[in-house]
Amino acid sequence: xxxxxxxxxxxxxxxxxxxxxxxxxxxxxxxxxxxxxxxxxxxxxxxxxxxxxxxxxxxxxxxxxxxxxxxxxxxxxxxxxxxxxxxxxxxxxxxxxxxxxxxxxxxxxxxxxxxxxxxxxxxxxxxxxxxxxxxxxxxxxxxxxxxxxxxxxxxxxxxxxxxxxxxxxxxxxxxxxxxxxxxxxxxxxxxxxxxxxx
Numbered sequence: 001x002x003x004x005x006x007x008x009x010x011x012x013x014x015x016x017x018x019x020x021x022x023x024x025x026x027x028x029x030x031x032x033x034x035x036x037x038x039x040x041x042x043x044x045x046x047x048x049x050x051x052x053x054x055x056x057x058x059x060x061x062x063x064x065x066x067x068x069x070x071x072x073x074x075x076x077x078x079x080x081x082x083x084x085x086x087x088x089x090x091x092x093x094x095x096x097x098x099x100x101x102x103x104x105x106x107x108x109x110x111x112x113x114x115x116x117x118x119x120x121x122x123x124x125x126x127x128x129x130x131x132x133x134x135x136x137x138x139x140x141x142x143x144x145x146x147x148x149x150x151x152x153x154x155x156x157x158x159x160x161x162x163x164x165x166x167x168x169x170x171x172x173x174x175x176x177x178x179x180x181x182x183x184x185x186x187x188x189x190x191x192x193x194x195x196x197x198x
Contacts, residue, residue, distance in 0.1 A: 047089050047096070055096055056136075056154055058082075060162065062100040063132045075101055103139045110135045113142070117177045121170075129163040130171060137175050141182050148179035 050058065065078045079090050079097055090096055103110065114134050115123050126134075137155035140146055152175045159168040 047091055047094055053154065053157070056158060057161075058090070058096050059100050059103075059136060060132060060158055062096065063103060063136065064129070064162075066100070066104055067128060067132060071104065075104065099139075102143070103135055106139065107135055110138045110142075113138050113182075114174055114178055117174050117181075127164050127167065130159065130167045133158050133163060133171060134174060137171070138178055141175070141179055148175075148183055152176065152179065 062075065062078060062082070065082075066073070066075060069078070075097060076092055079092060082088055083090055111123070111131070111134075118126070133155050136158075137151050140151045141148055144151075152172060155175055156168045156172050159171045163171070
């Protein structure tokens, strides 16, 4: 696939989530408030300036782009397009790229961990964004030491932003079962107002 076609496809993917781009370009002022005015006037957003929530969102976007290309485009090419197209500086050795690569490489294994828990659902019926969020969260539950409640809450917030209406309840229930199976934890994220980004 040509670089121009890759760039066009990535633009289409991210155009669907223009709000996230605004969030990524926003900076926090000294009082902790987010300053959206003038965000587009800034030249380039540094990877180091991203909050934990923004890092998760960026990982989701990379996973979505890889899925859109049917995993035929390399992750470094996708990252390069994001960097050029959205004036980001995502280092190729960053946590975002390493995590995305691991999730992509283990996607079948991760799907197999939650698929048996899809009571009254067929895997094929689950939306693409919901699948990607489930993969990401299942990877975190199995391969990190992050508290399962945090993982589930962050997955629920991603789902509210990018997946089908009310899919967050589905994601919450499935991930609670995954956490119990993997860690023996009761990890249901409370259904509360969204938390502010880190």
